[in-house]
Amino acid sequence: MSDCIFCKIVEGSIPSTKVFENDHVLAFRDIVPAAPVHILVIPKRHIPTMNDVAPEDAALLAEVLLTAQKIAKEEGIAESGYRLINNCNSDGGQTAYHLHFHLLGGRPLGALLEGHSS
Amino acid sequence: MSDCIFCKIVEGSIPSTKVFENDHVLAFRDIVPAAPVHILVIPKRHIPTMNDVAPEDAALLAEVLLTAQKIAKEEGIAESGYRLINNCNSDGGQTAYHLHFHLLGGRPLGALLEGHSS
Numbered sequence: 001m002s003d004c005i006f007c008k009i010v011e012g013s014i015p016s017t018k019v020f021e022n023d024h025v026l027a028f029r030d031i032v033p034a035a036p037v038h039i040l041v042i043p044k045r046h047i048p049t050m051n052d053v054a055p056e057d058a059a060l061l062a063e064v065l066l067t068a069q070k071i072a073k074e075e076g077i078a079e080s081g082y083r084l085i086n087n088c089n090s091d092g093g094q095t096a097y098h099l100h101f102h103l104l105g106g107r108p109l110g111a112l113l114e115g116h117s118s
Numbered sequence: 119m120s121d122c123i124f125c126k127i128v129e130g131s132i133p134s135t136k137v138f139e140n141d142h143v144l145a146f147r148d149i150v151p152a153a154p155v156h157i158l159v160i161p162k163r164h165i166p167t168m169n170d171v172a173p174e175d176a177a178l179l180a181e182v183l184l185t186a187q188k189i190a191k192e193e194g195i196a197e198s199g200y201r202l203i204n205n206c207n208s209d210g211g212q213t214a215y216h217l218h219f220h221l222l223g224g225r226p227l228g229a230l231l232e233g234h235s236s
């Protein structure tokens with residue numbers, strides 16, 4: 001059995017507020033939102049980090065990103081704008097070691113990095 | 119002729135410090151780096167924003183991301199960690215309207231968004 005919290009969300013043994021699901025991809029709201037819209041988009045299959053995405057996972061990786069794009073439209077933030085973020089390993093600030101992209105929007109999101117001017 | 123600054127970088131009429139190039143993808147260093155490693159990875163073809171990526175661009179989108187992954191390894195930040203960011207439209211903070219992913223690393227990158235605690 002996996003100890004991965006996102007695998008448990010995929011399995012349903014940990015609840016989540018799902019916004020999209022198909023056979024390959026799941027999207028759910030972050031429980032500690034950093035913006036009015038803050039959704040995590042993940043592959044259902046356990047891939048720990050961006051480093052672990054293999055060339056043969058290309059279609060899955062694109063599906064995760066295109067799902068985020070589609071959700072942005074559905075959430076009404078496609079035109080106002082949004083940010084997609086993947087954190088990899090410690091310096092990136094990765095906390096859950098199951099590949100995920102943050103979809104953030106609903107307000108001006110500010111600097112690219114904390115403390116940076118643009 | 120395009121007025122897009124990134125198309126001019128692709129064409130070579132604006133100089134850049136390239137770190138990778140093939141027929142589809144170009145990567146070059148940001149001229150105002152926000153971290154010790156700050157590289158922009160772009161499709162050579164002009165796609166204005168993430169909203170404009172079509173389903174048939176899936177392979178290209180994945181190639182952009184997998185190129186960033188490969189560069190992270192070459193730059194020596196794969197294990198320490200990095201962050202991939204795409205800004206879309208105004209709220210996202212997009213400034214150049216040619217699809218690009220920021221690859222950032224070389225130091226702990228801090229909060230997901232400015233002013234957020236994690």
